[in-house]
Amino acid sequence: MLSVDIEKKIKSVKGDRILKVSGTFSQEVISGVYGNSGVGKSTLFNCLSGLSNPTKGIITHRDEIWFNKESEVNIPPQNRNIGYIFQGNSLFPHFTVKENILYAVRKEHINDLDLSSLLSQVEMEGMENRYPYQLSGGQLQRVAIARSLAQKSKLILMDEPFSALDLEIKQKLYKLIKFFKEQYELMILIITHDINDILYLCDEVLWVKEHQADGLLKKGVFKKEIESKLKLL
């Protein structure tokens, strides 16, 4: 369970805005974060991962407080153990596939890693010595997922993982994400502005409208809201 009740000042071309988000993401499900571009979805992920600090509020993961402005608690990103898959290519260009994955493995887990099995799970067997520039968009995302698994993260944040991917590759990734969620009992949060991603993958949705979101919607409720919005058009 990941609880968020934060405010964060964000700068945009239209001037400063306040992002206000509250909600509780359920454990071991796939949650979507939906909203138009520039509403603060990535800023929310940066706050969750500790890369950026909220102006005020609280973030709690399970029983651990990650951030509390009032009591000055702020767990650094290094200690939150989040698998963060950034928009676009989130692999390091100077590392091979193998090196990118190994970089994420903590010393105490290095002996547990079965690299060939991991690569085969993401259908990347035999590609461990390739560099990121030698991979397609879908392959880059699959290696990034493998890296998060090697990191032993139980919480994975994915920022627009399907943008710029064609439908076939997208569907392959959908299946892979669903499989890993079941297999490793992961909690996955996905930022997207594509309704299809939400409808196919997510069990619940945080809908950020005009920099604000209050609580998560069940997929059925989200679908109805979207349909009624489309009827109005």
Add this chain to the structure above:
Amino acid sequence: MPDLSPIYLSLKLALLNTALLLLVGLPIAYWLSNWKSKAKIFVESLVSLPIILPPSVIGFYLLIVFSPKYLFGETLAGMGIQIPFTFSGILIASLIYSFPFMVQPIQKGFEEIPQHFWNISYTLGKSKFETLIKVIIPNVKHAILTGVILTFAHTMGEFGVILMIGGNIPGVTKVASLAIYSNLEALNYEAAHFYSIILLVISVIIIFLVNLLNSRRRKNAIR
């Protein structure tokens, strides 16, 4: 066979200068790339100053600073340290004169690193130092190599500032460029040609290396 000591001296000066500037320039370039202050433009201007400042001006002020007639030079002389007309003198002059050639490309390299490289590494549990060493510096290596090559080349060709602070003492401060000048003055064209051709070959190799690095970088950027 002309005296080879000017060539050795030039190479020694260029290697020492490049190594020292790399040690000093790398942290300064990193600091400048991250520094957010209104004063940054003044510091950057100061770093760039040797590019446009005539070498004779740098040489002249260095002579003043290290002259035993003034406080600093007097203090050094009191400690038995002489800077003008020594190898140390031309090394100090080279350090100042070539400073921007090392710092500027490396600073630009650091500035081109996307913020998400840092962020990804932090979320993977790595510290700032570990990220710098294992992720950032390897991705700035082209810029570092460019800085090293440019500094080396610039030092090999230094003339005015070395003549001012070092004089033209054989085996001590008479580098290849000064040897060309001396031999030309003495109408000894054969020796001048000998030193010139060596500097020419070194320059061609260096330009080739810089262009090779840049073309590889462009290829990687396209990928």
